[in-house]
Amino acid sequence: MAKLISGFTSMGFYKKYREIIMLILDLFTVFVSFFMSVWMKADFKFSYLNLHLGFEVLKSFLVVLLVFGICFYVAKIYKSLWKYTSIIEAMKIAMSNIIAALILIILSLLTLKSGSASVISIIIVAVLFNILFMLSARVLYRMYRRMQVVGNAGKKALIAGAGDAGVILLRELNQNPEIGYKTVGFLDDNKKGKIVCGIHVVGTTDEVKEMAEKYGADAVLIAMPSAPKERVREIFENCQKVNLPVKIMHELNDSLEDSLSKKQPIEDVRIEDLLGRGEIHLQQDEIQSYITGRTVCVTGAGGSIGSELCRQIVKFEPARLLMIDINENSLYMLEQEFNRSRMHHKINEKVQIVSYIASIRDKGALDELFDKEKPDVVYHAAAHKHVPLMETRPMEAVKNNVFGTYNLIRSCIEHKVKRFIMISTDKAVNPTNVMGATKRMTEMILQAYGDNGVTKMAAVRFGNVLGSNGSVIPIFKRQIAEGGPVTITDKNIIRYFMTIPEAAQLVLQAGYYADQGEIFVLDMGDPVKILDLAEKMIRLSGLRPYKDINIIEIGLRPGEKMFEELKLDGETTSKTKNNLIYKNEVMKISKKEIEEKLLRLREVLEQHSSKETIRETMLDVIIGDKTVV
Numbered sequence: 001m002a003k004l005i006s007g008f009t010s011m012g013f014y015k016k017y018r019e020i021i022m023l024i025l026d027l028f029t030v031f032v033s034f035f036m037s038v039w040m041k042a043d044f045k046f047s048y049l050n051l052h053l054g055f056e057v058l059k060s061f062l063v064v065l066l067v068f069g070i071c072f073y074v075a076k077i078y079k080s081l082w083k084y085t086s087i088i089e090a091m092k093i094a095m096s097n098i099i100a101a102l103i104l105i106i107l108s109l110l111t112l113k114s115g116s117a118s119v120i121s122i123i124i125v126a127v128l129f130n131i132l133f134m135l136s137a138r139v140l141y142r143m144y145r146r147m148q149v150v151g152n153a154g155k156k157a158l159i160a161g162a163g164d165a166g167v168i169l170l171r172e173l174n175q176n177p178e179i180g181y182k183t184v185g186f187l188d189d190n191k192k193g194k195i196v197c198g199i200h201v202v203g204t205t206d207e208v209k210e211m212a213e214k215y216g217a218d219a220v221l222i223a224m225p226s227a228p229k230e231r232v233r234e235i236f237e238n239c240q241k242v243n244l245p246v247k248i249m250h251e252l253n254d255s256l257e258d259s260l261s262k263k264q265p266i267e268d269v270r271i272e273d274l275l276g277r278g279e280i281h282l283q284q285d286e287i288q289s290y291i292t293g294r295t296v297c298v299t300g301a302g303g304s305i306g307s308e309l310c311r312q313i314v315k316f317e318p319a320r321l322l323m324i325d326i327n328e329n330s331l332y333m334l335e336q337e338f339n340r341s342r343m344h345h346k347i348n349e350k351v352q353i354v355s356y357i358a359s360i361r362d363k364g365a366l367d368e369l370f371d372k373e374k375p376d377v378v379y380h381a382a383a384h385k386h387v388p389l390m391e392t393r394p395m396e397a398v399k400n401n402v403f404g405t406y407n408l409i410r411s412c413i414e415h416k417v418k419r420f421i422m423i424s425t426d427k428a429v430n431p432t433n434v435m436g437a438t439k440r441m442t443e444m445i446l447q448a449y450g451d452n453g454v455t456k457m458a459a460v461r462f463g464n465v466l467g468s469n470g471s472v473i474p475i476f477k478r479q480i481a482e483g484g485p486v487t488i489t490d491k492n493i494i495r496y497f498m499t500i501p502e503a504a505q506l507v508l509q510a511g512y513y514a515d516q517g518e519i520f521v522l523d524m525g526d527p528v529k530i531l532d533l534a535e536k537m538i539r540l541s542g543l544r545p546y547k548d549i550n551i552i553e554i555g556l557r558p559g560e561k562m563f564e565e566l567k568l569d570g571e572t573t574s575k576t577k578n579n580l581i582y583k584n585e586v587m588k589i590s591k592k593e594i595e596e597k598l599l600r601l602r603e604v605l606e607q608h609s610s611k612e613t614i615r616e617t618m619l620d621v622i623i624g625d626k627t628v629v
Contacts, residue, residue, distance in 0.1 A: 300382030302330025450517020
């Protein structure tokens with residue numbers, strides 16, 4: 001029977017005419033239902049006298065089929081997929097049958113002179129039969145598909161989370177045998193002992209080991225999209241202790257590429273699932289007040305932070321988004337992503353998105369663009385960020401980070417931009433490398449020009465971003481894929497981490513607080529030992545640290561620190577309304593001081609000084625500042 005059904009549903013004829021076939025099947029149940037009703041009215045006997053009233057209905061059966069056919073067509077009953085039959089489909093079936101019955105009852109009252117009461121009783125019983133038959137057919141088909149899945153499922157799984165997400169995942173597993181899992185129980189801290197969709201909640205998430213052994217589970221599937229990352233991390237670590245594979249169900253991604261690439265509802269656990277902070281609560285009205293309907297510009301738009309800023313910004317529906325970058329490839333790919341999103345109605349049609357190839361080193365180009373586009377808000381994410389590379393060519397870091405930012409700040413003031421928000425880094429605190437020193441210099445420029453009476457300004461300082469270009473995460477992934485070893489600079493080195501969406505969202509929120517050059521510091525959570533990070537990533541790949549993949553130290557790179565800081569010793573920090581954003585008060589730095597420092601830097605560049613001289617001058621300019629301890 002299974003082969004017969006599968007063979008029929010896979011035929012080209014069925015696929016082409018499926019909706020017509022479904023409508024014919026439903027109308028056939030109408031015929032059967034009325035036949036049963038007439039037969040019951042005749043006391044299950046076939047005699048002319050007893051069937052006389054029945055023929056009053058049957059002789060008009062074309063009208064009956066027409067009425068039911070129209071009702072089914074209007075309700076689109078024939079379009080519903082039987083394996084997804086739910087309460088909504090059941091209600092549509094019941095309502096379309098009831099409406100058809102009412103129409104037939106009205107017609108019988110208008111056309112029959114006698115015996116209408118008997119005809120009406122036949123119609124009512126027939127409709128009850130038909131609702132039962134139509135629902136039964138669909139339920140039986142769902143049961144058949146579920147039995148197919150159970151028979152084909154190769155692995156037993158426990159679902160962690162018996163909420164809405166867990167139910168959705170259970171249904172998906174039941175309906176798609178290709179996923180390859182059979183649910184043997186739920187794990188939930190609040191519903192132990194309950195039954196959800198026919199599956200028992202067998203224990204709590206802390207009882208992974210006991211329940212896995214009891215039910216022979218081969219894997220744990222985490223269906224807790226809104227759970228704190230700490231809880232997800234606990235479940236993962238409990239599973240790791242007993243070598244139990246773990247997969248996770250993520251929330252629907254906003255990124256079109258991510259959505260298209262997801263072919264299954266569950267994926268391997270990513271390091272971001274364990275280290276991130278989870279949901280960020282933003283004050284939507286505050287962000288909308290300075291973005292919605294405005295012209296917003298993002299420099300460095302093609303980079304990891306810049307591109308995510310653009311994705312977050314378009315959600316708030318600016319009138320126009322200007323994406324500026326010197327890297328044409330990354331900017332082009334981001335533009336194409338937005339074009340595809342617009343085609344799929346992911347972006348409001350009224351939001352205009354424009355890309356410009358330009359360098360922040362070229363003030364003339366910035367002035368030209370600002371004069372043409374007149375931006376209201378500028379997010380400055382363009383910068384050279386790689387510490388070792390900037391140690392090799394410090395002059396490029398100074399030209400781009402320092403003088404590029406200086407150009408941009410002056411252009412914003414001159415063109416009366418209402419708000420300027422700069423992306424900074426924890427490496428700007430007590431810097432020991434050129435990159436950090438240049439970023440600290442940009443913070444000083446920002447504070448010197450913060451009280452300008454035209455443009456509200458602020459910098460947002462945070463640590464490492466998971467998955468950003470050049471971050472340790474993709475490097476470790478590549479090393480693990482190549483069979484190791486995984487290289488770390490020092491086993492005791494620690495870093496702060498934040499996911500790209502978290503960072504971008506908090507930057508938008510901090511932008512609302514911008515005023516006179518404040519430096520906002522994001523709460524980066526607890527610092528992470530890079531050694532622990534490497535070990536977790538190896539385990540996530542299903543391998544064992546030091547056995548399957550070795551971890552070796554290669555020593556600190558030029559300019560690298562053992563740990564990063566988020567606050568200068570002389571800075572005064574206060575809270576904002578958002579408990580993840582702190583404000584460092586503006587330090588007193590005069591424009592004259594800044595101009596003198598910039599003059600020193602400009603001189604060493606114009607003299608084509610050695611990289612050692614440029615590096616020493618850059619660090620001296622920062623260390624010589626009284627605000628740095």
